[in-house]
Amino acid sequence: MTPIPTHRVSPSRLFIQCAYRFDSANATNPPAASPTSAGFNFCGGVGSTRADWQSTCAILASKVVSQQQDTKKDSGNVAAVNGHKTLDLVPVNSNLPKALTITDLSPAPMHGAKLRVAYQGVPGAYSEAAAGKAYPNCEAIPCDQFEVAFQAVELWIADRAVLPVENSLGGSIHRNYDLLLRHRLHIVGEVQLAVHHCLLALPGVRKEYLTRVISHPQALSQCELTLTKLGLNVAREAVDDTAGAAEFVAANNLRDTAAIASARAADLYGLQILADGIQDDSSNVTRFVMLAREPIIPRTDRPFKTSIVFAHDKGMSVLFKVLSAFAFRNISLTKIESRPHRNRPIRLVDDANVGTAKHFEYMFYVDFEASMAEARAQNALAEVQEFTSFLRVLGSYPMDMTPWCASRDD
Numbered sequence: 001m002t003p004i005p006t007h008r009v010s011p012s013r014l015f016i017q018c019a020y021r022f023d024s025a026n027a028t029n030p031p032a033a034s035p036t037s038a039g040f041n042f043c044g045g046v047g048s049t050r051a052d053w054q055s056t057c058a059i060l061a062s063k064v065v066s067q068q069q070d071t072k073k074d075s076g077n078v079a080a081v082n083g084h085k086t087l088d089l090v091p092v093n094s095n096l097p098k099a100l101t102i103t104d105l106s107p108a109p110m111h112g113a114k115l116r117v118a119y120q121g122v123p124g125a126y127s128e129a130a131a132g133k134a135y136p137n138c139e140a141i142p143c144d145q146f147e148v149a150f151q152a153v154e155l156w157i158a159d160r161a162v163l164p165v166e167n168s169l170g171g172s173i174h175r176n177y178d179l180l181l182r183h184r185l186h187i188v189g190e191v192q193l194a195v196h197h198c199l200l201a202l203p204g205v206r207k208e209y210l211t212r213v214i215s216h217p218q219a220l221s222q223c224e225l226t227l228t229k230l231g232l233n234v235a236r237e238a239v240d241d242t243a244g245a246a247e248f249v250a251a252n253n254l255r256d257t258a259a260i261a262s263a264r265a266a267d268l269y270g271l272q273i274l275a276d277g278i279q280d281d282s283s284n285v286t287r288f289v290m291l292a293r294e295p296i297i298p299r300t301d302r303p304f305k306t307s308i309v310f311a312h313d314k315g316m317s318v319l320f321k322v323l324s325a326f327a328f329r330n331i332s333l334t335k336i337e338s339r340p341h342r343n344r345p346i347r348l349v350d351d352a353n354v355g356t357a358k359h360f361e362y363m364f365y366v367d368f369e370a371s372m373a374e375a376r377a378q379n380a381l382a383e384v385q386e387f388t389s390f391l392r393v394l395g396s397y398p399m400d401m402t403p404w405c406a407s408r409d410d
């Protein structure tokens, strides 16, 4: 069997300060939670008893309601952008040149050419298709590792990176959650892609000849049951990306190995499709996020999502308190993920001199359905900061609302 090469992993570098970073190192001087625009001041410390906590929650909930009513009253020609109100005072005259707005400045730098979008994999990878869906007509730049896609943006080789974060069958792509934290890029969008896997082999090869199936680990796990149903109880080996697996089979003229990849990969690398639609569920979908060096300006005129990551040191029911900061403001959470805290994996808890218990420490990633331009989101985060030792907004970005379709031509 031809061994599968391992790829180089480049070291990480360059850190850019996050525009929305709330850092508990500055906890004595917390950032204003837009108190003037919302008529709502940041709530101070929360008492330690259950009664204290419940009454704080009740106060918060009533303030949120009155704040929402106030916002409705003074809407009119005043727009709230990131907690600041802007007035539209100039009468419209269509003959005059239109003033540039902040949103004209925030989209992609175009270099007079196509937007350059880095993705992990080689042409034919699903990440390439996601890049095309997110930015039609972009120049997709293949990268051998996720880390390299991050660096391509950090070093201005690319304008955006597109990164898979979760799949409806395989779950979260944990490595990318860790990378989001290690790098300083901002999430500026999301895109969901129907993933339709094919079993690919050299022309003339039959299923009976196969001794091995290779693909990206996510693709292998998404097709696990179907492979067994097809009688392919052969070795399954993980490689860096699906299209790379197809390319490898073709380049090495392997007649005993099949790849799981897209129909486009079959075309590109001259392979035949032995079986079509081999994902274990026809509604197999992967969610990708788009990353940029600068955040986009959050808006309120369309549905937005915000992604945060936080950690906490100690305290009772911290996770409950954090999640209720969203619940009391009717903000829906769409995702929660925990990852081991790399810098502080474990915490020792003194148990009244009897002994010490060890607790694992985590970073929590939460996605919620609100824009950072909304006072309710700003207030929720100001409150979350009270309970956490670290809080970072990874991005506030438009939700992918495109109707989902399971077809291969999606």
Ligand SMILES: O=C(O)C(=O)C[C@]1(C(=O)O)C=C[C@@H](O)C=C1
Residues within 6 Å of the ligand: 120, 121, 124, 125, 126, 127, 128, 164, 167, 173, 195, 216, 218, 219, 240, 241, 242, 243, 286
């Ligand atoms: O290997 C590819 O083609 C990829 O784009 C990566 C990836 C992933 O990481 O999940 C993307 C979508 C599919 O879920 C399978 C693999």
